[in-house]
Structures are given as structure tokens and as C-alpha cells.
Amino acid sequence: MNEVLKTIKNRRSVRQYQAEQIKDVELTTILEAASYAPSGHNCQPWHFTVIQNKDLLNLMNEKIKEQMRLPQHEWANKMGESSRFNVFYEAPTVIIVSGDETASSPLPLAGTNFHYTPLVDCAGAIVNMMLAAESIGIGSCWLGLVNFFFALPETEKLHIPENYKPFFAVTLGYKGEKVIGQLAPKRKTDIISYIR
Template structure:
């Protein structure tokens, strides 16, 4: 891949919130996960664990539990979102990946975020839509959520830092939001 193609992927990736029901191919999932595993990490620790969920029953269970958390959150925007008839924290995407990290590692949040970022960029390169989903962090604050994560195989001593929805895009990819200005200082 040339530099121009790499930059194109960086500049064209968007958060997609409308997915086809069709499951992504296993070969595409493998590439997304490999890209995540090749993210930089503090001191090379690679403290991440990836939980890939494509089972509709488990995805539905996550929906139900997350709706409960949102309803009781005290955050008006989340409470309002939970009222939606078609509520899905991951926008009904067919593939949902949770990134958890060893909380005793040197920089767990940064390492996990970089891994998830690599996964999102790899998906873009494959023509697969994706969206960072923070709901997993709210879900983990509940006893039911922690129990679910244990059932899903999250290692002991690990905490979720984020997740993402993946699937083929239904409709048009969103236009980029204007970039915020005044957030760069260059000191020479």
C-alpha cells in the first residue's frame, strides 16, 4: 500500500450507524483483529484482549442490559436514547468487538484505544463500516455487566476500555463533521 492510500483511509473513515444484516466474512474479521494486535503499546506489553460477538442472542442480551443502564444513568442524552423502539448501543451491527486490557499494564487505556483505532482503520481499508461504542464502559459498572463479561471470557484483572460495531454499510457513508479549529500549537 502506498502512502497516499494509507492517508486516504485515515481521512475517509467515518462512524457508521446503519449496517446491513449480512455478517462480515471471517477473512475480513481476521484482518481487522490482526491490525488491532499490531497497534503500538507501552513497553511492548500488548495488554489487550478482544471479545468478538456475532451471536444474535448475546447481542440481544447486551442490548437489554445496556438499555437498563442507560435508563438509570442520570444522563439525559442516554436516558432519551434508551427510549428508542429500535434501541441498539451498537446500531444493530452484525459484529461487535469489545477491547479489554490488563488494568495493571503501563498504559492500559491508551494501549486499548490504539488497538481499537487500528481495527477501525483496517475495517475502512476493507470497505467495512465501523463505529466506536463507549456503552461497554457503562455496562461494566453494573454487576450484571461484569457477570456477562466473565461469561464472555474476559480475563481476570482486565477491564473494558471500548468497543466497536462492524458491518457492511447500509446507505451512504456520513460526511465528515467540520474539524475543530484552534487546537494546535506548533513551537519551533
Template sequence: MKGIIERRSIRKYTEEKISDEKIKEILKAGMYAPSGGNAQPWDFVVIKDKKLLTEITKVHSYSHSLKEADCGIIVCGNLKKEKFKDLWIQDCSAATQNILLAAHSLGLGSVWLGLYPEMDRVDGVRDIINAPENIIPFSIISLGYPAEKKSIPDRYDESNIHYEQW
């Protein structure tokens, strides 16, 4: 619970490099996300090249944190792995959340940058990473050591809870 509650969207990073071991742990967390029919319809693209990270900011106007990030992880839906139509969207959401929580647990800052269903972003990122048509870039997680600290709001709200019926 502590990690879930304390995780914040971090968009400013130090210049410290993330070890390959930490990146592997983060990717492992993504791969342990639940998926419909255990299809695991995802693939991940790790980007450390600053030129590519900057290129992505040209097709995603809210992704400027990538310019400071040590790396970005693109979570992609792979339609060839899909068992149930369009369930890849939920599956990739779960993988993205696992990645965010794993990054936080390792002392890293991260932010979820949505791509899908904004097709201009999807197509732009697909072109940048040279992905085939069956690959749908779903989200980008910007990663780095945090250079900012954010407060933790109280988001628990009883008015959002309903029992048995609305």
C-alpha cells in the same frame, strides 16, 4: 490520509456477513497498535451471537447498532500484561483506532462504543462475556457492511495548533 479522513462512525448495516478472514485482518491491525513498553496489554473478544450482542445493548444505552451488526469486537485491557500502571488505557485506545481504520479499509462500517471508565458498562459487559477481574472491557467496535453513507466534514482547524508554547 484518505482512510483516516473518510472513516465515519457507521451504525446501520446490511445483513451481509463478514468473512472470518476479514475479522482476522481487523484483529491483526489491533494487535499492531503501539503500546507502552511494547506490553500489548490487550485481549479481544469477537461476538457474533445475536443474543449476546443484544444483551450488551441492555448495559450500554448507546450501543443499539450492535443489534444490526454482523459482529462486535470487545477490546479489553489485561492488567496481567500491564508494564506501566494505567498505560493500558492509551494502548487499548490505539488498538481500537487501528481496528476502526482497518475495518474502513476493508469496506466495512464500524463505530467505537466506549465502555471504560463507565463502570456500570464495564462490569455489565464483563459479566456477559464471563471475563475475570484482571480483564477490563474498554471498548466495543460494532461491525458490519454499511447501510448508510455519511458526508465528510472539514475538521482541520488552525486555531487548534500551537507552536513552541501556548
């Protein structure tokens, strides 16, 4: 199997990290890969906020868990109440991926908003980032739970550029011992139809 296919198949959501920070050169490689993702009309409507500040990550974790404990988020209550659960899995680097809400293209498709797809474009950038990370031996996990934080006024602390909306976070770090070599969750198989 070629290296790209191996990387795609070996990447897992990593939920245990070593405390050691990743190297700046590794971080740059991963971010550069993100920036090479395709985007609608080549808008490249993404912004990456790199957080390597433990105090800020601890604050975000606490605030998110506070939200997860609220009765209206029943599905998340258990995780919010667990003292062992850390939303970022103690990863030393967390990247917030935000999309430019004002990005526009000269070619709107009639009656749709399909020419402008920052959320989709950012998702592509995240996948590039995670595959690049895996290819250089760094673990990552895509985080939707961080959206609990984006709803709070403390989001100001992230200094997201004006008109950009934070969508997701990605954790980065060297993999913890327990997760090295972990197997992929079973893949659905009945997902393809052919018209030939």
C-alpha cells in the same frame, strides 16, 4: 492523496449496518491490524472478544438501555427510551476491547503510573482496527456506551480473561446504504501551535 491518508479521512463512525456477517478473513485482517498498534513498553496489554451471537448482543442492548433509562443517567434517558435505538446499531460483529490490568514494565517512571497504559494502548489498537476496517470497505463505530453493561454482573457472559478490564466495544459490519459516503463532522481548526 495516498491510500493511508484517504482511509484516515474517509473513516466515519458507522451507525447503520447490513445484516450480512463479515467474512472471517476480513475479521482476521482487522484483528491483526489491532495487534500491530504501538503499546507502552511493548506490553501489548489487549484482549479482543469477538461477539457474533445475536442473542447475546440483544441481551446486552436491552441491559444497557435499561441502565440508560435510570434517572441518574439523565443525558442518556432519551436514547434508552427509544424503541428504535440499538446500542450496537444492529452490527453483526461486536468486539470488546479489554486491557491487562496487571501488565507492568521494568521501568516505572518515578512517582507516576505512566509506564503502564493499558487504556491508552487499547485506544491505539481500536484506531488501527477501525482504519483497517475502512481500508477493506467495512464500517465500524467505537462504543463507550457499552460501559453500562460492564458494570453489571452479566459481564460474566463475556468471559473476559482474568485481570483484564473491558474498556470499549467496536462494531463491525458492511455499511448500510444511508451511511455510504457520509461526510465527516466538521473538524476543529484552531488546534495547532508551532514552536520553530
